[in-house]
Amino acid sequence: MSVRIAIIGGTGVYDPNILSNIREEKISTPFGETAVKIGQYQGKDVAFLNRHGAGHSVPPHLVNYRANIAGLKKLGVKTIIATAAVGSINEKMKPGDFVFCDQFLDFTKSRPSTFFEGGENGVVHVDVTDPYCPGLRKVMAQVADELKLSYHQGGVYVTTEGPRYETPAEIKMFKKLGGDLVGMTSVPEVVLAREAGICYATVCMVTNFGAGISENPLTHEEVLEVMDKNAENLRKLAMGTISKLSLDRECGCHTAVSGPMHELLKG
Ligand code: HPA
Numbered sequence: 001m002s003v004r005i006a007i008i009g010g011t012g013v014y015d016p017n018i019l020s021n022i023r024e025e026k027i028s029t030p031f032g033e034t035a036v037k038i039g040q041y042q043g044k045d046v047a048f049l050n051r052h053g054a055g056h057s058v059p060p061h062l063v064n065y066r067a068n069i070a071g072l073k074k075l076g077v078k079t080i081i082a083t084a085a086v087g088s089i090n091e092k093m094k095p096g097d098f099v100f101c102d103q104f105l106d107f108t109k110s111r112p113s114t115f116f117e118g119g120e121n122g123v124v125h126v127d128v129t130d131p132y133c134p135g136l137r138k139v140m141a142q143v144a145d146e147l148k149l150s151y152h153q154g155g156v157y158v159t160t161e162g163p164r165y166e167t168p169a170e171i172k173m174f175k176k177l178g179g180d181l182v183g184m185t186s187v188p189e190v191v192l193a194r195e196a197g198i199c200y201a202t203v204c205m206v207t208n209f210g211a212g213i214s215e216n217p218l219t220h221e222e223v224l225e226v227m228d229k230n231a232e233n234l235r236k237l238a239m240g241t242i243s244k245l246s247l248d249r250e251c252g253c254h255t256a257v258s259g260p261m262h263e264l265l266k267g
Contacts (some may be wrong), residue, residue, distance in 0.1 A: 018043070027071035069189065080199070081201060082190075086099070089174055090111065098237065
């Protein structure tokens with residue numbers, strides 16, 4: 001039976017132990033190898049992929065996003081719930097809040113951001129009007145309501161190149177441009193999921209206010225501390241969403257660009 005649902009765990013979300021009968025699988029793709037843990041939750045097979053590798057060893061600009069998404073596609077995954085620790089540049093989105101982002105601004109610089117590099121693989125211009133699935137975000141919000149969590153439906157995720165944090169001047173610029181959140185990983189992950197025809201949404205967890213809004217210098221430890229405090233809520237939110245998803249749900253995301261990826265993974 002193929003695995004239909006995956007969680008991509010970001011910073012502070014490393015624990016697949018909510019799943020039972022866990023096995024580890026390495027998946028090779030034309031873009032390199034990725035590793036997932038596959039287990040069961042309420043009778044559904046669920047894959048757990050740790051975005052930053054074992055022990056947070058891969059920085060955001062060096063994550064092999066293509067191998068990760070191609071690997072999940074190869075497993076048969078149709079829905080991805082991603083998690084992300086983010087800084088906030090919107091005073092309404094406070095540390096500890098969840099945000100189901102609906103748009104992105106792309107400030108990355110050095111990452112392969114498409115499966116389709118021309119030549120025999122062709123050229124694909126994927127539509128990203130709704131990069132984060134509106135249907136999936138709605139289910140997440142229902143679960144957040146049930147859990148009485150503090151959340152925001154919609155938000156603009158500014159993806160920076162990292163691995164450094166931002167300057168206060170950059171934070172001011174991002175705010176002027178309409179950004180709500182800053183993080184280092186959503187692009188190209190969301191774009192590749194879309195190219196692969198996988199329905200994708202992100203649960204952002206606000207860990208801090210952006211540089212210059214926050215009075216203190218930012219540290220990774222501070223980010224981890226807030227993630228840790230809210231880990232149980234994040235887990236409940238992800239699992240509650242999986243619980244509500246039907247395995248054969250169909251969604252417009254699946255046909256954003258369905259044919260070419262299939263050909264590409266056939267190798
Ligand atoms: N900036 C970029 N990425 C982040 C931040 C931030 O302030 N907090 C958590 N991830």
